[in-house]
Amino acid sequence: MMIKNRLTWLIGLMLFAAGMIWSQSFPKDFFRVQSIHDLFEIFSSAATVIAVLIAWATMSSWRKQAQAEYDHALARDLVVLLRKYNDELVKTWHYAGSAITHIENSSWIGDGGSDSLFVTVYQARIKEIEAVRAALSPLELEICEVWSESLKIHFLELTSLDELLCSIINTYIRLMVRGTFDERSEFESTNALNSWEAINSLGLDTAVAAQQKIAKAIDKLKSPAKRRLIGYGSV
Template identity: 40%
Template sequence: MKKDWMIWLCCTLLFLAGVTWGRIWLKTDFFAVSDIHDLFEIFSSAATVIAVIFAAYSVNNWRSQIKVQADHELARKLAVSLLKYKDSIQIAHSDAQFCVNHSIIGFEGLPPDLLMDVADGFVVRMKESTDQRAELLGVLLEVRALWGDDLPNSLDALFNTCNEFHKCVRLFAVASRPSAKFEVQESYKTKIIEIGEEYVRKGWEEGKVRFMANELSQRAEELIQAKLLS
């Protein structure tokens, strides 16, 4: 729409310029060149004007190409970082679901040492997921600077959900310790079960995690695709 408006404006200005020049009576010798040097100067001036026009066009075209390349590179970085983070969310959900299930049936089904090893493995994966989130947030900082706040804000629900999964892991890591008091274990198990019930109520069930993650990141995926195809 803006481009059409500019075209009509240019056409109108050209028409008015034609009307203005048409009303000017020029002497018959106006276009006569008295000296060959004057003719060369005219050609030289015309060539300079044309060169300036082409230079301005080239600069604008170069700027457009640089912007497209920068957008393309940022979109590629965002696509890779977002994919890795969604993979980590799937792992975080599996770990959280293990914590919920064993909080329901109790910790007696596994030997204490094995339970601690499992919990420690969950904590290691939680830290890896936190690193993936930090990487994604770094890319989103560039996105916010270049493309605005819309896309970064659209991923808040995805981050919040992963935080709930990690909360289950943190509580489980404390409650599963042999040194944990009975009251602490029971309180933490109750909290883990409540968190599990809440995220299942929102649709985060086994087999639907990737679908849910894709739903929450749809706005980002659409923008990435648009930038990569531009």
């Protein structure tokens, strides 16, 4: 602390000495005001400079506030949609697992047709998650453009899982509608089973693991959004 104080005094003395030397280069009457008119002109110029500085500071503050409010609104919409998407992905994982069980047991073989209750139930699941994904899509574009392109990989992680799960459910729906076992049905069944194995290999092999993995993937987008919420973490 003593060394720091001595250094501060030394810098102050050096600046004072430099000011004294520098002032000798000006004429003696350099700072003398010739008339009251000149004095007012000096005050006017100073007031103009101060006004410009205040305007610049105000504009800078306004821009920061506007950006903060924009980020807050964007983050709020994203956090809400991510919560919905999290729930939809977990539900869809369960439906896909159920579809795989039916495919493995060949319980889809029957009369066929699109008026089956199971067809209606599984189609409703697809429509529900598609609605949330459609609402999230424009936000993804805006956020990656405004915040960071690096966030795109996290969106891709979620949508890739979404597409895999939906592909399994859609396969099961097509199998139920046809209701007959043939080479095409066997090919689609095999693809669905392979897709499910790929999902399991990602660590989503149980309901608890799937819920945790999905929540972790969602959090990669939710965390940067929460940091932009005004007042978040202040309570």
